[in-house]
Amino acid sequence: MSLNVALILGYFGFLLAGFVLHSRPVAHPWLFLLRGFFPKWQFFHSLGQTPRLYFRQLTDDEWSAWRGFTPRAKRRLRRLFYNPQVNLALSEQNLVELLASDLASCEEDAAALRLVSYRMVERLVRLKLGLMSRWTAYQFRICLERPGAQVDFEKDTILLSPVLPATEGES
Amino acid sequence: MEFPLSLAARSVEALCGVSLIIQTIEFLALREPLSARGVWTYAIGQDDLAHASRVTQRLFAFLSRDEIWLGHLVMRLLASLALLIDGGSLPLVGFLFFGSVVVLIRWRGAFNGGSDFMTIVVLSGLFVARLCCAYGDEDFGLRVGLIYIAIHSASSYFISGGVKLLNVDWRSGTALPLFLDGGVYGPLPAGSLYWKKPIAIICSWAFILWECLAPLAFLDVAFAFVYCAVAGVFHLLVFWYFGLNRFVFAWLSTFPAIIYVAGQLN
Numbered sequence: 001m002s003l004n005v006a007l008i009l010g011y012f013g014f015l016l017a018g019f020v021l022h023s024r025p026v027a028h029p030w031l032f033l034l035r036g037f038f039p040k041w042q043f044f045h046s047l048g049q050t051p052r053l054y055f056r057q058l059t060d061d062e063w064s065a066w067r068g069f070t071p072r073a074k075r076r077l078r079r080l081f082y083n084p085q086v087n088l089a090l091s092e093q094n095l096v097e098l099l100a101s102d103l104a105s106c107e108e109d110a111a112a113l114r115l116v117s118y119r120m121v122e123r124l125v126r127l128k129l130g131l132m133s134r135w136t137a138y139q140f141r142i143c144l145e146r147p148g149a150q151v152d153f154e155k156d157t158i159l160l161s162p163v164l165p166a167t168e169g170e171s
Numbered sequence: 172m173e174f175p176l177s178l179a180a181r182s183v184e185a186l187c188g189v190s191l192i193i194q195t196i197e198f199l200a201l202r203e204p205l206s207a208r209g210v211w212t213y214a215i216g217q218d219d220l221a222h223a224s225r226v227t228q229r230l231f232a233f234l235s236r237d238e239i240w241l242g243h244l245v246m247r248l249l250a251s252l253a254l255l256i257d258g259g260s261l262p263l264v265g266f267l268f269f270g271s272v273v274v275l276i277r278w279r280g281a282f283n284g285g286s287d288f289m290t291i292v293v294l295s296g297l298f299v300a301r302l303c304c305a306y307g308d309e310d311f312g313l314r315v316g317l318i319y320i321a322i323h324s325a326s327s328y329f330i331s332g333g334v335k336l337l338n339v340d341w342r343s344g345t346a347l348p349l350f351l352d353g354g355v356y357g358p359l360p361a362g363s364l365y366w367k368k369p370i371a372i373i374c375s376w377a378f379i380l381w382e383c384l385a386p387l388a389f390l391d392v393a394f395a396f397v398y399c400a401v402a403g404v405f406h407l408l409v410f411w412y413f414g415l416n417r418f419v420f421a422w423l424s425t426f427p428a429i430i431y432v433a434g435q436l437n
Contacts, residue, residue: 004436005390011322012329012386019333029222033280034272037295039288041327044350045334045341071355073414080407083416084197086355087283088204090414094284095210116218116279124210147349 049144051100051158052151055125057135058163066141066153069096069128095120100142103159112159122164139163174392179431180300180313181258183320186424187293188255191267193420194290195248198274198282202244205277206237219279234273243270261301268298286417289327293424296320314435321432324425325385328402332382341379344371355414381405388429395433399426 031038053069071089073079079086099117106112113119125140143156205211213235220228233239247270250263271294274282281287296316303312340346348365352358364370381401388398403426406419 008386008389008436015326015329016333018330019337029219033219033276035280036272036275036288036291039285039292039323039327041285041288041330042334043285043331044346045331046338047340047346047349050353070353072357073355075356075411075414079414080410080416080419081193082196082200083414084200086414087197087417088201090355091278091282092210094281095279098279116215119215120210123212123215127210147353 047147049146049156051097052143052145053096053121053125053140054143054151054153055128055138055140057129058137058139059135063139068151069093092124095124096142100144100158103142113162118159122161123168126164126166126168136166137163138166173434174427174431176310176313176317176431179317179427182427183293183317183424184259184297185255186420186427187290187297188251188253190290190293190417190420190424191251191271192248192255194286194417195244195251197417199241199244199248202237202240205235205240211278213277216277216279219276231273231276235277240277243273246270247274259297259301261305264294264297264301268294283415283417285327286415286421289324289418289421289425292323293320293421296323296428317428317431320425320428321389324422324429325388327422328382328385332379332385335375335379336383341375344368344373344375347371347375347378351412354412356412378405389433389436391437392430392434395430399429402426 054066055069056064056066058064069092071086071093073086073089095117099115099121102115102117103112106115121140121142125138129135129138140161141153141157142159143151143153144158145151145156203209205213207214213232216235217228217232220231223231234243247267250267250270253263254267268291271287271291275287275291278287296319298316299319300312300316303309303315335341335346338346340349348359348363348371351363351365359365365374385398388395403419403423406422410416410419
């Protein structure tokens with residue numbers, strides 16, 4: 001076996017060991033912002049629970065039903081070269097997943113409300129509702145959904161926001 | 172058979188240029204979410220930089236202003252065009268590298284996950300290569316850059332396949348239809364072939380085996396060509412089923428590096 005082949009096998013063997021041996025995650029704000037330099041390359045790897053955003057609005061003193069946010073689009077070949085809206089929708093879902101991840105490491109409810117991800121999701125919901133007229137308040141929740149299963153708000157909710165006013169900054 | 176070093180490096184630059192052009196045109200269309208009216212407004216996002224120095228905070232406050240952001244994206248588009256047409260130089264690649272880091276930080280570390288990361292990998296490789304070219308041995312610099320890109324690209328397939336191989340839901344064919352069902356082009360119709368267990372198992376194992384065989388690409392240039400050709404089809408399928416268009420071009424720009432390294436090893 002040549003040295004090159006041995007080096008290749010050794011390198012991929014090292015990666016293989018990484019699947020079994022888990023190191024302690026390192027957390028730092030700069031590492032979060034610069035995580036592009038430390039890619040994990042684990043795509044669609046496990047069927048864990050998916051954080052999903054639900055929201056409702058208050059109109060004429062009556063709450064609407066909870067509506068879920070799931071990025072959906074129609075398939076088009078031209079989107080191979082220009083796909084901003086689908087990529088934005090996927091990014092919005094990633095934001096919801098980041099909030100769920102932040103909540104897992106948040107020890108008190110009050111701290112959750114100050115999270116960057118929480119405030120961005122709050123704004124996301126406000127913008128999603130923006131097109132609808134006459135609503136005066138809104139509320140959202142984050143649920144952990146199992147793939148293929150119906151959501152159960154009682155069991156699956158990890159965050160229920162306070163009732164939020166229609167105008168930003170009033171709460 | 173060998174893939175000449177200069178041709179390999181030039182191919183990576185040109186393909187990376189195409190990838191960056193597509194990304195930048197999309198970012199130009201997505202200025203609203205980063206504006207004062209958007210979800211990723213700097214008024215909220217600045218708290219991510221609360222730990223940073225005052226200089227860094229002021230720099231990002233400046234770069235996040237709508238007109239500065241537009242100017243940056245226009246310059247990025249022109250620089251990407253130059254990379255495609257004329258190839259890289261240290262200032263050009265340096266601008267694209269640091270500009271991409273700024274773009275990622277503005278999107279809280281990632282806009283489109285893996286495609287952002289692979290873009291950074293390619294730009295890091297090209298930047299290191301151009302640094303070496305400017306201050307040392309040109310061939311050595313290009314070689315180091317291409318090896319860095321090739322290792323990351325092959326590792327991405329191998330790791331992705333490896334974690335699927337260790338996951339019972341992937342091995343049993345359960346995961347694939349559920350991912351497709353929850354994907355951006357979902358839900359899967361009730362009559363879809365992917366709900367059928369044998370089809371799901373065959374497709375899942377085809378992906379797992381092909382991804383895990385990534386190291387073979389380095390054993391022979393012919394293997395590398397075939398592996399990259401299949402990888403191109405794989406990324407088109409990922410685009411077709413999951414809407415991830417940027418992944419196609421981000422990974423495509425790494426293929427000349429894989430073929431070059433395979434040629435050097437044999």
